[in-house]
Amino acid sequence: AQRVTQPEKLLSVFKGAPVELKCNYSYSGSPELFWYVQYSRQRLQLLLRHISRESIKGFTADLNKGETSFHLKKPFAQEEDSAMYYCALTFQGAQKLVFGQGTRLTINP
């Protein structure tokens, strides 16, 4: 079965420090990978997707098929990055999103 694992439930870093949120997946085919973010009192929203190869709010994520990982990175964390982050995948052309358990990121001033 398809699975997404985010090993860290909580992650705390200082402002200006680098951030890496880990995501590993299990799927034998070629999935589509996404990072979704939920800021306090806001709805879940897409942060970035691997197919776009774009950088959003300074975040990037590289799909490593060998390690089946899609880690989210940002070189210099900002306080407004504090939020809940979810890694997710879809497969076989379906809209069904399989989510990881999420990582709560806190940026300390």
Add this chain to the structure above:
Amino acid sequence: KAGVTQTPRYLIKTRGQQVTLSCSPISGHRSVSWYQQTPGQGLQFLFEYFSETQRNKGNFPGRFSGRQFSNSRSEMNVSTLELGDSALYLCASGSGRAADTQYFGPGTRLTVL
């Protein structure tokens, strides 16, 4: 463009009752998906509707059902409510293509007493 809307935002029901939740997608979107979010299980996929047809289904009992209307609005029904059905129910709308962005609504918070 108006975002995804869900009604009602909050619901309190008792065990054994049934409930219907509604989702209005972004104009032009033909796909609506439903998710259940709980502290223990996280975000779990319930089902997806595309052009009034259920296209995908998650691993939930038959008490959970849904439908989609010709204007793409969708409803989700849960019958014979159980305490464990207490959750935030999210719907998401999209074009229907896998790699495209799905836009989430604010959710309906269901509490079963």
